[in-house]
Amino acid sequence: MAAFFRVGILGFGGGPSSIPLVHQETVKKYQWMDEEEFADTLAIANTMPGPIATKMAGYIGYRVTGIVGCLAALLATVGPTAIAIIFLLQLLQEFKDIPWVQFMSLSVVPVVGVMLAVMTWDFAKKSGESLGWVKGLILIFLALLLMEVLNLHPAILILMLIVYVFLPKRRS
Template identity: 40%
Template sequence: MGKWVQLFWGFFKVGILGYGGGPGSISLIQAISVNGYHWMDNTQFAEMLAIGNALPGPIATKLAAAIGWQVGGVMGALSALIGVVLPSLVLMLGLYQVLLAHKSNPYVIGLIRGVKPIVIVLLVLLILDLIPGTFPAHRYVIPLVIFILGLVAIKELKISPVLVIIGSMITGALFLR
């Protein structure tokens, strides 16, 4: 039962502190699961994050379910999911009316604008932390080419991101073994 409580508590902290949705939560999940509880290493986390990003839905809940499953089976997945969702659910139900009443307040507007750059910095730090384990020094070229081609395909050729993701997964499976 200790694992389930750890999963709940670890992901409860992510749910409370992960302002900005999934992107803001990814670095917290990484810190808790890699550095805090040592449920996995950075390479395993990067692989789980890559798979989670390829699937539809919120990334924080996908990571919670996957990590919870890996650590504690079905009950671990449920514990982690409840932990990550519960704070948002309670806050949304309890504070919705308050925020609605004060949505034009300059302090509330400033608070929201001030948090956005922090989320971007957290994402950049996460990327810099994951690159060494994900792409060994001699294998940067193909992922960089896949990234550039994907960017061109989406922005210039107007190809659906879904098709680009599927193509990137196939290319990675073929060339990045």
């Protein structure tokens, strides 16, 4: 799967930085899923252990073409990264004191920041449109408070929301 090969080869900065790339490939380019399905996949993948890009690639590959798709997506995600990391880190170690190499390494950070900000804004808009802006903003700020101030792990927050959804509703 070329989509996951691109994610594997271009996903600098770790799993979270590859999420916008996965989103671009699976939702916007190939339309294998819509925004809601992607958000659900991301939420569930965040609750499980392991690298996020690998979990998402495995599930999406399976969803598109079954077991073969799952294996192809996993190999396409992990293979190039493993080969590239060995090669590139060796090169960076050899040339780490050269100013342009230092600049190149540091320049990746703001690009990843912008990619994450764009994805965050897309999810915030989707929350506002589907839940209503007041409820969406309350949930965003509540999640921010729980995760950043109280150091609650995102997986615990997501599990709490899943449990809440399945609680019996009282009719008033």
